Amino acid sequence: MTTDTDTSSTDGTASQDRPAADGGRRHRKHDAHGAPGSAPRPGRPGITGRRLAAWAAGTAGVLLLVLLPLLNISLPGVLPGPSYTPGSLQLLAMCMLMAAAALTYHLLLGVAGLLSFGHALYFGAGVYGLAIILQNLDIPLLPAMGLTLLIVIVLAHVVGSISLRVSGIPFAMVTLAFAQAGSVIVGRNPEGKTGGDEGLTLRTDNLPDVLVGVVNTRNLYWLALAVLVAVFLIVTWVQSSRAGHAAAAVRENELRVRVLGLQPYLVKLLIFVVSAVLVCIIGMAFLLLQSGAVPRAVSSDLTVTLLVMVVLGGVGSRWGAVIGGVFYTILDQRLTTLANSEAVKSLPDVLRVPLSEPLFILGTLFILVVIFLPGGITGTAERLAQRRNRGQRSATHDARTPGDLLEDAA
């Protein structure tokens, strides 16, 4: 093969040169082409090595987070106090729940390519469903949670099967409409069940004592951590399952999946329902943490917040969703503190008005990230790392294209 075809090695030109001998390798060529970022692959052992390292780092991180309430760590500017105080634990628990919620949104947007504007409906169903059931029925926590889950499973099937009849932008509009209906119900306060604008206070009669009160914030913190880890593992599992691969294929080319004899509709519905159920569980943990339900939990603002988190972190990356969720929650909290500080209040109006609105700053930041940093935080970090790697490699080897590697393997 000439160097000419090598450098311009698209899967088409290269494989057409050797139609007969290529059979088995065509597949791999697709791989290399499909992931332009990972161009010079170090081969299988390297990947498993990196993956092992990532899992080890993850486990170590989780261990550190588990021990955090027992330690005295201060992060001025990030946490309101030392790490064992309830205020800090509350903020951290909120970060972890939001990160978990962003992960479920990642399952929709990053894996299946579904831009849903109605995700808050299932979060809110978890929050309000559990709150109302605890309020009105005299049953313990776990059966109440099971009942809420059952309701959300049915709800997600109904709404999902209708909304998925359209795709792309119309899907976004339709999911928004359904979520809005939910938000309206909560606002209307039917028979005084949802508490309207005031929201509901969690009734604690049937809750286990370890989950009630400020003293037990660290138990709730551990609960939130457990939820985050569980959601991360489930999302990883779903993404690497057959359904996850099929969903990713639908995202890339729905027609092709249909031609292969799979049913895109069912795959998308499955992902939609799984993500709804997971976010409902997070909603229930959120209710316990906040010990109350507020209308914001079911508003479209929450969906938009999740979307912003996922995009800030980097669409398509699990760690991106987690980082985006934590980053956004802390930034929001810090900006609110900043808005109420004396330093901002003494500024002239032109500066004071924008600075005292956290959402203005976050919205502007979001626009800038979308325009200038496609790939978000993780995407940018990866690109920087790659640039450095490429620099080193070209010093040792001559530039190698994916085509070269395949040639060597042959």
Next chain:
Amino acid sequence: MSTLVLLLFTGLGLGALYFLVAAGLSLIYGLMGVLNFAHGAFLTLGAFTGWEIARRTGSDNWGTFLLSLVIGAAAGAAFAAFTEFVLIRRLYQRHIEQVLVTVGLSLAAVALFDGIWGTDPVYIQGPAWFKDTTEILGARIPNDRFVCIVAAVLVLLALVFFLQKTRYGMIIRAGVENRSMVTALGIDVRKAFTLVFTIGGAAAGLGGVLASHYFGYVSPMLGGSLLIFAFIVTVIGGLGSLTGAAIAAVAVAVLQQFANFYLGGTGDFVVVLALALVLLFRPTGLLGRTA
């Protein structure tokens, strides 16, 4: 009978507002494939501008009202043109990113309105005639309904005239049908993008001033709440179809009013239910093209 007529006219007035928002949304989506979440912000800006005009020049005469309509529409148009020129144009053909940018813009804009005008609604007064009622078939109908209806009909006629009879209108219609062909014929379709955004923004700004009189107040949330119904209207009417938007706007608003009155305040659910039914039996909407 009189209740029926009253509900009908109230519904028509609300439908007029939905149409003013949905017309721009539908044209923008049809031509550019952009779902514009910032459209509500255009409307809110128009409403607040109109309110400022009314506040500064005395609110109870017709001159002020007409001036506030013009300036409100101009404010919406300027905001929309700015959005297209500065934000949307960079992300040409990347639809998801375009949606995300408009989402961010609507977040930032609403927060900014909160900061400038406060989160509480501000109340507005129009010419004294608005508060009177006119009797039709025994029903006493508030006059501001007629203003909304007349304005929306005029906007519809103007848009239809513009799209059918002028050169740029033809470019826009051709672009909605087949954008790549228009580009291939050597026409700079990007000018049409800015134009469609400006027109949509003007209609939304006008709708904002009218909505502030219809509801009697302006608040930063005004645009967002109307926008959701405008989304429903555009999906039911068929994306990209102006006539579809007009028909669906009236149908949705009248249905909503009747359900609110006869079915105990369930208007919003009936509308979402109607959306679900339309999607089940006709996923492209009433007048949408079959893909």
